[in-house]
Structure formats: structure tokens, C-alpha cells
Amino acid sequence: MPRKPSVQLYSVRDAVQADLPGALARLAEIGFEQVEPYGFHERAVEFKDALAAAGVTAPSGHAPVIDSENPAAIFEAANTLGITTVIDPFVPSERWRTADDVARTADRVNELSALAHEYVLTFGYHNHAWELENTVEGRPALELFVDRLAPQVVLEIDTFWATVGGADTPALLRSLGDRVTLIHVKDGAKSTDTSTQQPAGQGEVDVAAILAAAPQALRVVEFDAYAGDVFDGLAQSFAWLQENDR
Secondary structure (H helix, E strand, O other), rough: OOOOOOEEEHHHHHHHHHOOHHHHHHHHHHOOOOOEEEEEHHHHHHHHHHHHHHHHHHEEEEOOOOOOHHHHHHHHHHHHHOOEEEEEEEOOOHOOOHHHHHHHHHHHHHHHHHHHHOOOOOEEEEEOOHHHEEEEEEEEEHHHHHHHOOOOOEEEEHHHHHHHHOHHHHHHHHHHHHEEEEEOOOOEOOOOHHHHEHHHHOOOOOOOHHHHHOOOOOEEOOOOOOOOHHHHHHHHHHHHHHHHHH
């Protein structure tokens, strides 16, 4: 039986800004039953109404929790929307250069994970390329980060950016095991030029091997950018996953 993937709403950010209910309705028409909102704490009431109207759920969501002065408000918004896993999607490259950098971020994530637990939430982190590109003591910064994480912290591995960052992404996923509860699925040229991204199965990323290496992870389809109609690109990715991810 095909899995039921989610979709990161950043892919359709222009449509979300212009007409949130309409954007969610179009995704539901494609077949998506789950979505991953970004910045949901800024529009929690709107998101709640739009999710209900479209008949979709949001098991995970992105928000800038690590640098927030009020993370509790973000976790409260997650509860409002039925989100169970909150992911911080971005700590910039300059904060992944030294062992002290990595330790500070990991300790902050552990602290936030404990707070999230009070809201019956799981907290985790989403990578870009630099956590793999930047090395500390001869190891990718991401490895040191994971070594320092509390057991309850989860990871959402962006499999495209891990690949661009030089990782053997299937091997990385196998090494991280069940800590990886979500993966971003995207394809295209192995390039930082996001305009070259393509629907799953049409680019240079070995998406099939990635999926096989993380059977436990919820698949979240995403485009950082897309040269064509992004809803059409998402529909192509959805169809490919329905055929190839069983």
C-alpha cells in the first residue's frame, strides 16, 4: 500500500501568503492529507480554520524556536493546530564552525526539547548543507551535534541538502536510525541553485535509496524553488511516491 506523504508549505509560500485556504485546498486535490506549515505561530487561528476546511492535518511544523524569546508561545500554537512535532529549520552556517558552536546549539535544543515535552510535543532540528560541509575535529558538524543530543530530540533530515553537503545520505540515514522521524524529499541537480530542483525521481538524487534507508520516517515533499508550476511539480512528486514508495 502506498504511503501517505506530507508536504512542506514553504514550497507554495506565495500561494499561502495570498490565499491560505485556497492553497491547502489545491494540495488536498492533489492527494495530500498532511501538510507541514512554517511560521505557524504567526497565523495559528488562520491555519486552524484552513486545515479544517481542507480536511488535512499538520503532524509537524517549522518555526524558529532556537532563537525565539518566547518558545512557549510557539509550542502553544502547535497544540492549537494539532501539531505533534515542532522542527526548527535553520541555524546559519557561521554557527556550525567550532565544537563550542555545536555544543551551544545542541544544549539549546535539549533545553527546548524538555520544554516541548511539557506541552506533549516532540522537538527537533532540520539540516541544510553546511551542517555536513562544515567539519569540526575532522567530522561533519552534524555528527558532533547528534552525539550531544538528548535521546528524545528528533531529526528531520533534508535529504537533498544532505546530499549537496557531501553526505552519502542513505548511509547517514541508516546511521541515525530512529532519531530520524521525518525526511524532506526533493530532487534535482546536486547544486545550491535551487531553481534546478525537480520532482522526485527526475533529478540526480537517489531518492529511492534514501526512502529505503529511512522506512520509519514520514516523507515530506518540498521544493525550495521550482521553474514550473509548483503545484504541478508537487503533483508529480506525489504520484512518483505513490508508485515507488511502498
